[in-house]
Amino acid sequence: MIRTVAISGYRSLRDLVVPLGSPTVVTGANGSGKSSLYRALRLLADVGQGRVVQSLALEGGLPAALWAGPEQVTRRMRRGEVPVEGQVRRGPVSLRLGFAGSDYGYAIDLGYPVPDKSAFDLDPVVKAETLWVGERLGRSNAIAERRGPAVLLRGDDHGWRRAFDHLSPLDSMLTHAADGRDGFELLTLRERLRGWRFYDSLRTDRDAPSRRPQVGTHTPVLAADGADLAAALQTIREIGDADGLDAAIADAFPGSRVEISSTDGFFETTMRQHGLLRPLRAAELSDGTLRYLLLAAALATPRPPELMVLNEPETSLHPDLIAPLARMLAAAATRSQVVVVTHADALAAALAAEAGAVELRLEKSFGETSAADVDAPVWRWPER
Incomplete structure (x- = not known):
């Protein structure tokens, strides 16, 4: 780690x-340097x-x-x-x-x-x-x-x-x-x-690839934009923790179940919801619902990375989904080192309660980012 x-x-x-730590939550006001820390980790990768x-x-x-x-x-x-x-x-x-x-x-x-x-x-x-x-x-x-x-x-x-x-x-x-x-x-x-794996551009807009049928192939790792969502979910069902995936979805949407339809090799995500006579296709799902499914596919990966970093995963999510998201992140943190960059204090608090997350609260003074109430580890740079 x-x-x-x-x-x-x-x-x-x-x-x-x-x-x-794992998980680590990076919080702070707008402009405090959260995105810079996220991009610095990406540069290392x-x-x-x-x-x-x-x-x-x-x-x-x-x-x-x-x-x-x-x-x-x-x-x-x-x-x-x-x-x-x-x-x-x-x-x-x-x-x-x-x-x-x-x-x-x-x-x-x-x-x-x-x-x-x-x-x-x-x-x-x-x-x-x-x-x-x-x-x-x-x-x-x-x-x-x-x-x-x-x-x-x-x-x-x-x-x-x-x-x-x-x-x-x-x-x-x-x-x-x-x-x-x-x-x-x-x-x-x-x-x-x-x-190392990074997620900061999972698409949920009207034209998002995950809303349309895609060619299905084994997908143990969700793409950065979530285009192969259906294949990733089916892969989890066949070689991953299918029960855990179902539990995470039921935790957020009681009485609901995600199913993958296959037609001539094309996979499509559908969702059965309590009270409806037919499953909803991915094109019909709200941005928040689709984003939660994307996060579930990323976090329940059957090939967990050493480090997974998520930037503002709470975007588009209803406040009621913050607690289920925190539980998914806590479960993922038992398999990978998880770092979450977030604006949501509720998510930071939930992760602290669920998994004892290390919190890095960034602040900026005189244009410089620092971490509040954190003892900086000893560090020495190599000489040129």
């Missing part, structure tokens, strides 16, 4: 180090996919993603005694992401490339990367390091050896130096990152 997440220099997250540079480009490039305040924030600035203004920069431009668990820790440092008249001189490059054993980086527990174009691995004799010599500054050592024979720890971490 991930115990610590650290972000530095990303949007309002000037220097944030927070603990994670993108490192494993080899697309962190492209993801930052889609955010507007490194200049748009960097902390926009002064490098040094003084007490006099905070008190309004002196104007907020830039000063001569002492350190390099840096966007750093990292996490640590009881087994491994990892951090990456991104910055600007050396100017060379390239049209891509705003693309970030990797300045430093380190993989270590344990929760804190120390002097002797690093097992993989990036030094310029070289990747060094620590051997059984505790000495370092070069495993890769020609790594592009645009690439992570996780994607190019991971090997089952030499670099097994890098390979393990890469696959773990690739297994």
